[in-house]
Structure formats: structure tokens, C-alpha cells
Amino acid sequence: MRIALLTGGGDCPGLNAVIYAAVKKGINHYGDEFIGFLNGWKGVLDNNFIPLTLEAIDGIQLKGGTILHSSRTNVKKIPGGIEKVQQVLKANKIDALIALGGDDTQSVTLYLCENGINAVGVPKTIDNDISGTDQTFGFDTAVMIATEAVDRIHTTADSHNRVIVVEVMGRDAGWIAYASGVAGGAHVVLVPEKEIDIDRVCKLLKYNYDHGKHYGVVVVAEGAHLPEVGQVINEAAAKDSFGHVRLSGIGEALANLIEKKTGYETRSVNLGHTQRGGVPTAFDRLLGQRYGLHAIDMVHEGKWGRIAVLRGTDIADIPIKDAITTNRRLDQRFFDVIASLEAKV
């Protein structure tokens, strides 16, 4: 078969591992040929691609980012977009498409499948919030980076008797905040699933100061909601083509509120895209390769409109529509972990 791959949406450590495994198995075991469209769906619309040979993918499973580059391009919104995609795939004699991306990218994959294109999906996001899969690749790397940052914040906050708020990624779900906050021993962990109770945050921090610990570490997800404010948005930034606002700044807003309400000197740090950069962990390289191997098998089994998922320790697949209808968010079990480790206030 002649197969095309692409990566859409925010990049994620482990994307290259997926590409590596799908292409390697496809060439060696199925006799396939591959091309990679550059810059996500934009590359398909622009007919911009590179050949993906064994030489081209050699060693890429160790690297972060995506050798195919990425963009947030919504084909559904572009007049004539679907026709253009059909035309480009036909001109390049593409039998099947493997799309690596989160819910936005996969909403396009599904739309194309509904319009007669043979495509399968691989779930990607450091946010770990895709329904139907127990873990997306990239999450483990992001948690490792965020946890290391939280660890480091403890010593500087302690030295200066300060509160420091660490803002991590997590637009709709607080998986990174939960994992790095608990692993990094934060005193307060705040997630998008629960509105922030600022008085309780201050009480938790005061507990530290009243019990001989003159500093505090707060981890907050970028998508957490402040009462009366909601999510903190970068108003100057335009919405992306899927209609998403750019989140940023809750850490700073929260730090200002904490300082005002408690009188403790407070700082904030936003980890931002650091969490998406650099080499994937061993776990993400392995998970990415397992997803890639499953994706190429899905293609040869004609499982169009389906997406690879991790179920427990097994890789399986489900309809794309089941993966993108809702976000997978933290539930009571995780709130209980956070609450059980907090001071009793």
C-alpha cells in the first residue's frame, strides 16, 4: 500500500516514535511505501510532503518534536477543503492515511472518513485527556519535566520564605497538574475540573507558615477556573482555527491574589512549552512505538475511522467518534488523592 502520515495540533514527545514504528513495520513486514505530509492538514492542502524511507526515519524514535512539523488547520472550515484533500490524496496514489493528533485533528480524520477517505488515528496530547485511552504518549515526558521543575521550586521558595505558584499545561483536564503536583510534593494542587476556592488555598498555605514551614508550593493547571474570572485567557492572542482561546496567566493571577490575601511574598512561574519539548522518556518512546505498530496493522485490516488506544496494558482500537466526543478528565478518585495529601484545614 502507499500510505501517508501527518502530525496535527500541538507537538508532543513520542510523535517520532509512532512514525518510526509504523513506517518500519510497514516497509519491512507489509512491503508498503510511505510519504509524510508536512505541517499537519495544511501539508495535505498544499501538497507538501517528504518521502518516508527507512533512511529518513533512522533513529527518529529517540527525538522529541515531530520530523513532519505541525499546525492547527481545520479542513472542515476551509471552503473546498475536503475536495482538495481528496484530490491531493488521489494525485499521490495514497491508499490510506494515518493521522497523529488530538481531538481537533481527529475530528478532521473522522470527517474525511465520512467522506470516503481511508484513514485511521493515533491519539496525541501531553494533556492526556482523550477519551477511551488510559494514556497518551507525551504525558509521561511532560509530567517528568513538570515534576523536576516543582522539585526545584521547593528549595528556592524555602530559601526566600515565599509562596511560588507553578502553572502547568492542561486546558480541559488537570492530569499534568495532578501528577506533577502530587509527585513533586506541592502543598496545593488546582485543576480545571474544580473551581478554585481561594480562601481554602490561603488556609492551606497559612497552615504551612503556622507549622514551621515558611514557604508554599502551588501547582495550577492553565485551564483552572478562578471564581468570577473563569479561565485566564491571553486576550491579545487570536483564537485558533478550531475556536480555542489561548490560555495563559492563571499562575500570575493566582499569585497576586494569594499575596494580597495572605501577605506572604508570592511569585509565579509558567512552565509553558518547556513541557512539550525535548526527548521523550523511555515510557513514551515505547508507548509511541506500540501505537505506531498498531496503526499500521489497523490500516492493513481496513479499520477506517478507528483510533488506537491503550486499555490497561494492551493496545486496542475504538471508533474515532468515541474518542473525541468528550474529554477524559480527573474524577473523584483523583480528587481524593489530592485532598488526602493536603493539610487538614
Ligand code: F6P
Ligand atoms: O497540546 C495541548 C496543549 O499543550 C494545551 O495544554 C495548551 O493549551 C495548548 O496545547 C497550547 O498550544 P500552542 O502550542 O498552540 O500554544
